[in-house]
Amino acid sequence: MNSPLLEARGLSRHYALPRSARQWLGRRAPRTLRAVDEVDLSVERGRTLGIVGETGSGKSTLGRLLLQLERADAGQVLVDGVPATGPGADAGRRRRRDIQVVLQDPYTSLNPYLTIGSAIEEVLTVGGMTSRDARRERVGELLEQVGFPAEWAERKPGQLSGGGRQRVSIARALAAEPRLIVADEPVSALDVSVQAQVLNLFQRLQRELGLAYVFITHDLAVLERIADEVVVLYLGRVVERGPADKLFAAPKHPYTQALLAAAPSLGRSRSTSSVVAGELPDPASPPPGCTFHTRCPFVMEVCRTTRPRLTTTGEGQQTACHLHADPAPASLPPTDGRYRPAPPEANPTAAP
Template identity: 45%
Template sequence: MNASPTSPRGAAHDEPLLRITGLKKHFPVYGGLVMKRRTGAVHAVDGIDLTIREGETIGLVGESGCGKSTTGRLVARLMDSTEGTIAYQGRDITHAGRKELAPLRSEIQMIFQDPYSSLNPRHTVGRIISRPMEINGIAPKGGTENRVRELLETVGLNPEHYNRFPHEFSGGQRQRIGIARALALNPRLIVADEPVSALDVSIQAQVVNLLRELQEELGIAFLFIAHDLAVVRHFSQRVAVMYLGKVVEIADRDDLYQRPRHPYTRALLSAVPEVDDTKTERIRLIGDVPSPINPPPGCRFRQRCWKAQDICAATEPPLIPQIGSATTHLTACHFPEDVSATIGGRTADAVGIV
């Protein structure tokens, strides 16, 4: 899916809708006999830079525990950051209070991972979807109930389901209710935190296609968080790869999938099943992800990387364009991959080839 130069809302892409700079989130760890002494911190998100343009979809991928969901919650301002800035339409909202955020709440919405726990079981579907409009003092033309029924139809549900309760729906239908709730305030940015990972495989494609249609029709920007690279490729225009709290590579979708430069990205992509007859070398990483409480100095991937050298332990690689790559393809690696070369040499010491 190609991005259009301007969104249906008429905003130019010159100024990003959202700009994240040096964003960090450290969760304190306490120990001792009375559990009141701080002994360290979990570096969940540890300094990431990211931009999202109007009407654009950014995919955020990585292993479980790499900081994807925490990043999404920071963007949606559901939690406060430790350091860094979050600028929305050029306005710094990093430490904005409740009153300052109130006008922006309708523009930044979130779709949660679990469609079972994200809906109040005591409320009807009509109540769940209309509640955001009531909180924000929005009175739709034609009435709130008519608006809710329109939203139900938009996400592929029967408008007559207005008075039903969440337990009467399947997982995929519940997620559609969550999507309708996110659309109720006409948002400009939606943070979708693994919106299909809890669904059956047969339902995942339907929900992703629905989100894609909504993105094209309404011009909504998405931060699409997922661990399934095949789903991300289908939906996203640009993809950012996270590892242990940091973005290690970001590029346009086709460029990243066809020419990965970071060894970690290449290892992830090698695990994606191929539908054609192309034989892809399977890379199996050896070792565990380091603890986010005490991340290693230098490159955080170096302990599992087949290209690591002394400089990787001494100096953290910056996220910059590499020689031979597009200026929009950024990689944080001292020895980026040459995708035309086969793995050899020290590879067997660090990875297993299947």
Template identity: 50%
Template sequence: MTATAAAGKPPIVALEGVSKRFVKRLDVAMRVANMLGSHLREEVVRAVDTVDLAVDEGEVLGLVGESGCGKSTLGRIVAGVHAASGGRMLYRGQDVADLHGQQARDVQLKIQMIFQDPMSSLNPRLRVGDIIGEAPRVHGLVGRRALDGYVDEIMGHVGLDTTYKRRYPHQFSGGQRQRIAIARALAVKPEFLVCDEAVAALDVSIQAQVLNLFMRLREELGLTYLFISHDLGVVEHLSDRVMIMYLGRIVEQAPTEALFAAPNHPYTQALLAEIPRLVATRRTYTPVKGEIPTPLNPPPGCHFHPRCPHVLPRCRDEVPRLKAVAAGHWSACHLNDQA
């Protein structure tokens, strides 16, 4: 049940029922303790819980959620850094689990990731030229002789001075570092970029530059983005379509304008109410009640029900399904059934 039914062509990346569980296994001492009568259980975190999504070619899909909701884990599954513990991931209609060797490597290179902290995402002991040039050289995308010119070209693409090639990452500012990280990803000619809070660690002025760079690259290279952020303003500015995630599940997805104009899910409504506005009119500040529950022991039924202002009895034991509330607008809330 993919939300966007692009006619004919399969989506560039699709997830079907993808889950990610992190299990803390019992060690020997705990097992012995269990034998002696205590009741220790394995701790299982469902970081991502049966998520379906589809991203069409050339699209920017925004993924929004509070910290700890599993959006970064989802991004890493898409980028191939983490393996999913359940479900399938399709790249242009092909299951990536079926690919091996050369093919698997090619698909891996087609999907690249930009990380949040540009300091820790760059190897501090490599020079910028090596950071950018390593993967294309190792994978034989460019010859040894052409490498220098290729790195220059990529650096020019992202607006980096090519004379900085022999410097180390720590000699750059945050914005420049993020440009280096982008250049590193672009160097293997990707089609899909996963941006995990890619501008969250930057100054506001630099954020704008990097966001504009993303948009320019999208036009120039025809890139597709999965843009993960907790910043609704950034997502609104950038995305064609937005997904809202809460405790490992997608609770709402819709085209950007539709979502910001008419949010359906109570969680989305609460999030949107909290966007800081420049117009400082007198308004009541009503935060979402309580903390995000621990994913170790999520509430049954709808995960949001302990904090939901419109909670119904059935929310406590029945998991709501994503249902269309308008064209391309999907929401997982029992309230929609009542209307």
């Protein structure tokens, strides 16, 4: 079969914001927040796609669309080439079990009053495993798969560390025998040493079970370690994508360069919002032209008026930036390709 395991085509999710009193008086149209806008991506079997961006970039909304927890306003999600939503979606719906989720905070997904064995057993029951003995045996296997002794089935989530609870969340996801796991900031709440252990676990499970992952994070250093392909989101749109090794070796988009400057290596990363110059613009009123132009050190006149389209900038690599347009603008600013915050006069929103 040639189609990707999971594919998104032109996926969009827009929210109408309530009108303010001034808008009512002025009879202005309600504003729209384009949380996800015309996103294409694909995930191959046994591979890891990383999605990175700041808070407000739309990456978690995109994750919910891929999980079909939210309905897209436009575009399609396909599983094995079959639409999971819209006309002809029945076969895709049957495959929903193939895609499971691991969230940042296991507290939200684990009932503190249930033993961890019961939490995992619930998933097996929903999946149709009727024999109680078989369920108990499978719970033990799943716990061992994530590095716990089978006897820990009787423990409650509160008796485990944050990393331990995340392992239980992973075991719970595995109970549905998925082919793909969407992991939304799965290690960002953990200490650095625990992060590494949980990432090792994800990688081992991928080798043993052939799982595919969509890894959503604000931290490129995490993706440097785990991703095969990377998609960079800014204000709901893809600004760069490509094979992880190529993107990390030679990032083309100034925003990707800024994120990389913020995350030199795993364990020394910082919040991207504190190191990319300037604030993220209001997603409900994005700047015209290139939406990154208010923070970009290479901004040109064309950037303020014309939205750049994704163009091929290397083997498998695509970038939405006028610096890499074909043909390139006549007067390119001098650059050695490295991100530096724009000087204040060129970038009025930059932090001092």
